[in-house]
Amino acid sequence: MTTDNRGSETVGVRARIGRREFIAGAGVAAMSFSIVKPESVRGSQANSKITVGLSGCGTRGTWIAGLFMKHGGFQIVAGADYFEDKVNAFGEKLQVETGRRYTGLSGYKKMLESKPDAIAVESPPWFHPEQAAAGVDAGVHVFLAKPVAVDVPGCRTVEESARKATAAKLCFRVDFQTRMEPNYREAVTRVQGGDIGTIISGEALYVCGPTWGGQGQFLRADPTNPENRLRAWGLDRALSGDIITEQNIHALDVATWILDAHPVRAYGACGRKGRDVGDCGDYFSVIYTFPDDLVVTFHSKQYGRGVDDIGCRMYGTDGTIDTHYFGEVSIKGKAPYDGGRTDNIYQKGAERNIAAFHDSITQGDFSNATAASSVRSNLTTILGRTAAYRRAEVTWDGMMKADERMEPNLSGLKEL
Ligand SMILES: NC(=O)c1ccc[n+]([C@@H]2O[C@H](COP(=O)([O-])OP(=O)(O)OC[C@H]3O[C@@H](n4cnc5c(N)ncnc54)[C@H](O)[C@@H]3O)[C@@H](O)[C@H]2O)c1
Numbered sequence: 001m002t003t004d005n006r007g008s009e010t011v012g013v014r015a016r017i018g019r020r021e022f023i024a025g026a027g028v029a030a031m032s033f034s035i036v037k038p039e040s041v042r043g044s045q046a047n048s049k050i051t052v053g054l055s056g057c058g059t060r061g062t063w064i065a066g067l068f069m070k071h072g073g074f075q076i077v078a079g080a081d082y083f084e085d086k087v088n089a090f091g092e093k094l095q096v097e098t099g100r101r102y103t104g105l106s107g108y109k110k111m112l113e114s115k116p117d118a119i120a121v122e123s124p125p126w127f128h129p130e131q132a133a134a135g136v137d138a139g140v141h142v143f144l145a146k147p148v149a150v151d152v153p154g155c156r157t158v159e160e161s162a163r164k165a166t167a168a169k170l171c172f173r174v175d176f177q178t179r180m181e182p183n184y185r186e187a188v189t190r191v192q193g194g195d196i197g198t199i200i201s202g203e204a205l206y207v208c209g210p211t212w213g214g215q216g217q218f219l220r221a222d223p224t225n226p227e228n229r230l231r232a233w234g235l236d237r238a239l240s241g242d243i244i245t246e247q248n249i250h251a252l253d254v255a256t257w258i259l260d261a262h263p264v265r266a267y268g269a270c271g272r273k274g275r276d277v278g279d280c281g282d283y284f285s286v287i288y289t290f291p292d293d294l295v296v297t298f299h300s301k302q303y304g305r306g307v308d309d310i311g312c313r314m315y316g317t318d319g320t321i322d323t324h325y326f327g328e329v330s331i332k333g334k335a336p337y338d339g340g341r342t343d344n345i346y347q348k349g350a351e352r353n354i355a356a357f358h359d360s361i362t363q364g365d366f367s368n369a370t371a372a373s374s375v376r377s378n379l380t381t382i383l384g385r386t387a388a389y390r391r392a393e394v395t396w397d398g399m400m401k402a403d404e405r406m407e408p409n410l411s412g413l414k415e416l
Contacts, residue, residue, distance in 0.1 A: 050141075050361060053078035053100075053116035055108040055131050056123030057090035060145065064122060064175075065094050067351055073358045078114055080107035081123075082230055082413070104416035112138040118171075118361070119143070124233040125150050125241050126408055129157035132172070136161045141171040143357050147249050147378050148174055148371075150241030151406045152399060155375045155382070162371030171360040174374035176253055177349020180356070183329035183339030187321055188258050195335040196316030199294060204255045204312045206248040206300040210275065210282075219277040226412030235278025238408035244270070244284045244388070245381040248300040252384070253377035254312040254323055255288075255296055262376050263288040263296070265395045268388035274303025286384035298384060 052068055054061050057079045068074040078100035081087040087101045102110045108131050112119070118141035121131045129149045135142040142165065148158040165172035178184050191199075212234030218225075219232045233239035240246040256262060268286030275282045283301040290296060296314075310325035319333020325345055331337035360366070379399070386404070387394040 049073055049075040050118055050358065051075050051077040051116045052143075053080065053108075053111045053114070053119045053140075054090065055080045055111065055119055055121050056127075056145075057081040057086045058122065061120070061122030062090045062093060064120060064350055064354075065090065067347070067354055068120065069094070071351070071354050071358060073362075074118075074354070078102070078111045078116055080111040082107070083227075102416075104414045105410065106415045109134060110416065112140065116140060118357075121145060124230075124239045125246055126154075126233075126239045126406065129154040129161070133157055133161045136165045136168065136170060136172065139168065139170065141165075141357070141361055142173070143354070144172070144174050146174060146176055146253075146374065147241055147245050147381065148374050149378055150238065150245055150382075152379065152382060152403050153405050155378050156403075158378075159371060159375045162368045166366045166368050169364070169366050171357060171366060172368040172371055173353060173357045173360065174370040175350060175353045176250070176370070176374060177345050177353070178250060178254055178325060179257065179370070179373075180349050180352035181329075181342050181345050183342060184254070184323060187323065187329050187331055187337055187339050190331060190335070190337055191258055191314065191316070191321045192260065195319060195331055195337070196314065196321055196333055197318030199259065199314045199316045201294060202255060202259075202296040202312070202314035204251040204296060204298045206251040206310050208247075208302060208308045208310075209305050211243070211247065211302045212278075216275075216277045223277075226410070229409065230413060232278065235275075235280055236408060237279045238406040240280060241381070241406070242270075242280045242385055243282065243302050244286075244300060244385045245378065247302070248284065248298075249377055249381050250310050250325060251300070251312055252298065252380050253374070255298075255314075256377045256380050257373065258312065258314050258321060259290055259294065259296075261290050262380055263290050263383060263396060265289050265393055266383045266387040267391075267393040268298075268384055269391050270385075270388035274301075281388070284384065284388050286388055288380070288384065 052074050054065050065076045068076055076094045079087045079090050079096050080102040084103045087103055091101045100114055119135045120143040121128055122145045125147050132142050132144050149155045162172040215232040215234050218228035222228050266286050266288045270281040270284040272282045282303045286298045288296045313322045319331055321331050323329045328341055329339040383396055383399050386399055
């Protein structure tokens with residue numbers, strides 16, 4: 001069980017933004033909500049569907065393209081993937097004409113030139129900032145998979161893209177399933193309303209079995225082959241962000257959501273003992289300190305078997321909020337709340353985000369509020385990762401100032 005169950009000089013330059021403009025995790029994006037006539041919203045003329053191009057035609061991309069079609073308000077019209085076999089398999093399944101299937105590292109740019117109304121970005125995380133930014137610059141709505149980025153510069157780019165989208169009356173939505181789940185939403189609202197008193201400490205965890213095992217074959221066959229390296233992106237620190245950013249973000253997103261804050265510092269440790277390929281860790285332990293000396297312990301692992309959980313608990317003076325992605329969501333204490341089990345959150349969360357994306361486009365809601373909270377939890381994972389790599393304390397301010405970039409080895413890969 002896992003939320004992510006899946007079995008040279010060649011790369012484009014990522015858009016950059018100035019540090020001074022960046023307010024990491026500071027609440028929601030500036031509001032810009034306006035009701036506009038449906039016919040004036042690009043791609044939402046009466047009786048027409050919003051056309052979507054997909055970047056990253058792998059497991060999740062192909063699956064989520066089916067959910068866009070199932071919604072009824074979207075039409076998948078184009079696809080871009082580095083690999084021809086991937087985009088063709090997707091194209092056959094979704095009936096995308098061959099002339100609108102694009103390959104190579106820059107295939108998404110060609111896809112944007114073909115002018116869909118929106119793009120869904122489901123490529124490996126390192127590519128997310130540049131592809132989402134290109135979408136906004138091309139004047140299309142953007143639906144973006146988590147994690148939004150692998151490093152601080154990438155997070156800045158995403159925050160800026162969302163801001164630009166708002167100014168350009170475009171929708172920019174990040175797909176965190178938990179944030180749309182009714183039990184989670186109600187429980188978090190109650191906690192933020194004071195139902196568990198003052199939160200003193202908490203814990204978050206993401207424990208599961210081996211992930212990305214299938215990709216190991218490419219590295220074992222020939223790790224010097226650039227295309228093998230790309231096919232094995234989930235095992236590559238820079239392409240994926242490592243497990244704490246790529247996968248464990250689901251747990252840390254809930255922690256930062258409940259607390260509505262980002263940590264001020266962290267220290268930690270990580271390692272790899274259960275996996276024989278790649279340079280990602282397979283366990284992380286981090287102790288975060290939030291404002292008011294509120295401490296959250298975090299643990300994750302991607303090996304072995306026995307217990308699978310994506311959980312978050314916060315302990316307040318009057319009660320405890322206890323959440324599990326595939327289990328119960330509740331509050332126990334003075335003001336209990338029995339939210340009950342989540343219901344197929346993996347799929348329903350994505351469907352809710354797709355529906356909300358459609359509503360935003362057709363109703364002209366360009367507030368793009370999911371971006372800032374997603375950047376905040378993304379940066380929280382980067383803080384924990386940095387501390388764990390160094391086995392030392394790292395402060396939020398120090399991390400932001402250092403502005404470290406991760407650079408994957410893309411040498412030898414084709415642009416188009
Ligand atoms: N619960 C969730 O929200 C959830 C679950 C699974 C995956 N994800 C995210 O979705 C993304 C894709 O994951 P996946 O499981 O489908 O992986 P995947 O490997 O099955 O698919 C990724 C695809 O991207 C392609 N690709 C590589 N470089 C590219 C580029 N430059 N441009 C376009 N495409 C490129 C790959 O060839 C591959 O087909 C990741 O960011 C992952 O973190 C989110």
